[in-house]
Amino acid sequence: MKRRTLLKTGATAAFAAALGAPLRAQDGPMKVGFVYVGPINDGGWTQHHHHSAKEMVEHFGDAVELVYQESVPEGPDAERVMTQMCLQGCQIIFTTSFGFMDPTINVAAKFPDVVFEHATGYKTADNVSVYSARFYEGRAIQGHLAGKMTQSNKVGYIASVPIPEVVRGINSAFIHARKVNPDVEFKIIWIFEWLNPAKEADAAKALIEQGCDVVLQHTDSTAPHAAAKEAGGVYTFGQAADMAEFAPMPRISSIIDNWAPYYIDRVQAVMDGTWESVNTWQGIGEGMVGIGEISSAVPDDVKAEAEAMRDAIAAGEYHPFTGPLTDQSGTEFLAEGEVADDGLLAGMNFYVEGIEGDIPS
Known part of the structure; x- marks a missing residue:
């Protein structure tokens, strides 16, 4: 038992x-x-x-x-x-x-x-x-899909708490949406909480009213999906879990967290007396970040592009933050071909060029 x-x-x-x-x-x-x-x-x-x-x-x-x-x-x-x-x-x-x-x-x-x-x-x-x-790896794939799937060129983003983890994700999604759709705009609403279904639903409705036909989220509930389903014609992505009950419309893919191997490894270390303080940051390649099935709402060629990016990230052949990249002020922070190191990523507290608005303090 x-x-x-x-x-x-x-x-x-x-x-x-x-x-x-x-x-x-x-x-x-x-x-x-x-x-x-x-x-x-x-x-x-x-x-x-x-x-x-x-x-x-x-x-x-x-x-x-x-x-x-x-x-x-x-x-x-x-x-x-x-x-x-x-x-x-x-x-x-x-x-x-x-x-x-x-x-x-x-x-x-x-x-x-x-x-x-x-x-x-x-x-x-x-x-x-x-x-x-490394959630930003999954955000890159979401951004690619969002840039391809939007018809209005307006993508909504429900952001939780203004810390580098969340800012990284917004930047990664925007960079990759812009790569495939130079006309795309991001509309960002901060709710200053990780989980608040009422606020999440209100944010989704506000973004949809602003013309967003794709809504991403870095919040914990399925409320944005329910709001998108009610509105009709709006795509969403699962956050932390597959949220497949909303597929194939509005949810078209997801970022899935897989913590179990880490939990097993660390508990085993305590049992063995080998536990040491470590700093672990893993992504798609190690299996800590999963990409949910891309639904049939996505055209086959777009699905293939997204899966190719997923596989390249997993193999270490592509990094979502590869220069040239400039910040919101137009200052280059990564030169041509330069890859962001973990120090830059861990402290990222600025938007990339093209994102409108300020990061709240």
């Missing part, structure tokens, strides 16, 4: 009194914690993390017990949840949203015998690793 525990919320006096105390050795299965920013049925980001966590449990069987808490706000409440997991005996905790970064570092300092894995962040410690996927 596979073991799974939903962490009870509400700190107790016993937890508070034990804060910072060394953990006692646990008998039985190793407890593995997951902290989720959204609900496990959001249809996207959190659901796929949880699906991957369950694959990890299936792999190890009764050797592990899954402890998780969903819908944890990014802030002090996250620190409380992580503390509870430590006191409950978790030996490794995966914190799966950018805004969990500082809470992860803070709790890790209090519990040096627990190891932490933080998704999409950049702060590490002796007992804190970071991991992320």
